[in-house]
Amino acid sequence: MSRIIACIRAYNEQERIEKCCQAYQFCDKILIADGSSTDATVKIAMEQPKTVVRDYPVKVQCRNGIWRNPDGPHLNFLWDWARDEGADWIISQDCDQRPNLYLKQQPSIVFHTFYSKSLFYYSIALFFSKEFLFQFQLHNISLLT
DSSP, X not given: OOOEEEEEEXXXXXXXXXXXXXXXTTSXXXXXXXXXXXXXXXXXXXXXXXXXXXXXXXXXXXTTSOEEOOHHHHHHHHHHHHHHTTOSEEEEEETTOOOOHHHHHOHHHHHHHSOSSEEEOXXXXXXXXXXXXXXXXXXXXXXXX
16 A cells, blocks of 8 residues: 655644644645744644644745745655655645545545656646745656655
8 A cells, every 4th residue: 555645834824734634634644844833833733643743944034034934945855754754655735725525535546546656746826916826736756766
């Protein structure tokens, strides 16, 4: 059986983290890289089944002065962690994203349909008046074993 691990990036997500973790209970494990939240995100996440939380304290300052976790290194941190945990499949999401009903009900069918040891990552970015609005990502990248 394939080992499915959900990788979730979080920062001050106390309003969404519980539902997010509940949505991925079909996974073998849920890994959360928390960007040093100052709210109850970590406490709530650690109360969820199958969930492990690690702090990801790396920050970069944006041109507008806001400090945030850098996307690429944050994702690489999660994916390396998932591989160390023995992931055959990695689902990479933010706290406000959820799997569709078919994936939640039939994960083994969905994942066994594709070549084993692949990571799916899809990217769509929407911009409005030069401001970033939304991004969802999925690519098919063969994992080295």
